[in-house]
Amino acid sequence: MVATPKTAPFAPAEGRGEATRLALIHAALDLFGAKGFEAASTRSVAAAAGANVASIAYHFGGKEGLRLACADYVIATIRGALGPALAAAAAPLTPTAARDLLARVVEAIIGFLVVRPEAQAIARFVVREMFEPTEAFERLYAEAFAPMHLRFCAVWAAATGAPADAPATKLATLAMLGQILYFRVGRRVAMRRLGWSDIGPGEGEAIRAILLAHLDAALTAARREAA
Amino acid sequence: MVATPKTAPFAPAEGRGEATRLALIHAALDLFGAKGFEAASTRSVAAAAGANVASIAYHFGGKEGLRLACADYVIATIRGALGPALAAAAAPLTPTAARDLLARVVEAIIGFLVVRPEAQAIARFVVREMFEPTEAFERLYAEAFAPMHLRFCAVWAAATGAPADAPATKLATLAMLGQILYFRVGRRVAMRRLGWSDIGPGEGEAIRAILLAHLDAALTAARREAA
DNA sequence: GTCTATAAACAGATAGAC
């Protein structure tokens, strides 16, 4: 008979170890984002995950390995949230269909990044990695930001008639993304100025309405420019 | 005869002490922004400023005092850079004059925040304070962000005919600011996607052109909405 | 796989010489 006496009795094949691993990543994403990578101690991460300090060295080789695991988790999450909406970008599009698709992509980004509370930890982690670039940022750029923005530009080009790799196209799309991102990164200022205590579905709808109007206005301007 | 034997012979009345104080603030703004407040050691700040570790306790009472001094410095810098352009917002404006003034304010923000290299340290410090809000953020909001945005909204209202304190006005102006801020906060991604190695006057001009076009497009949309 | 105990380095604050 083959038994597994060294693992807990109720743990499935990849059960307890994997659960600890995930709990550590979630806790790390939250604490690295909130306090900064170096300021968040491995002890506080382990405590928040309900695990032991030594488990970080065991699962990730050390604190730096945990940071990379967080980056991979972020990449997978972003792809999961935005991949479906951007998948349609591969096929050729009519200007009208491209415009509709852009609106759906913007809505998907707002729905994920601005409204969902879990996105806070991700956004803070990403911004911090941008300020102090490490290998984690390289992965984020190569596997998430660059391919996503490339496809966003392709759809923008189909909607406006401008070339997808023209500087003006890249700048316009980045500016559009900046409008959305602000409501996550600068959320504290925005909420105070608006008298909001939280950004729920209702507030998300108000943001969505403004940003879709701005998208439409920017597209019209870009279309006129490209003609 | 009154001599000052305890100070260096070449130091003017408020000379050396004040110079050390300023050097510490500059170094702290840079290091707090780059590595995070808690990750940047007082030793590294003192070394970067060419001063001694103990000088931080002497001038600011401790590390936390240095953080507040940084916040005050940032407030003064922002007011110095944007105050002149926003001063004209106090007087009543025709729609056309308001539109011109908004363009000038946007240009002033780009000129300061996006193009000037010193703005990097300020932006990183501010974003970090937003993530982990402390007394420093309270000061930044109350003395810089809130009054500046209030005036920006007033000009926006004059340009579009919408009420200055309407949620739509606040959201539209915040989104517009987000577009600009992205080219500082997300600069690393933007530069790579554009193949830029730096954002100098030429690149600043390209950003300016896109953002002014988006401002114009958003204003037209808001004007139509308010009518 | 999880835990305790410990090692070696480093943090911020401060006392006191100059």
Added chain:
DNA sequence: GTCTATCTGTTTATAGAC
């Protein structure tokens, strides 16, 4: 006003019991 030296607590990493 600046500096050296030191105190006290905390950090990450790791060795080894279970």
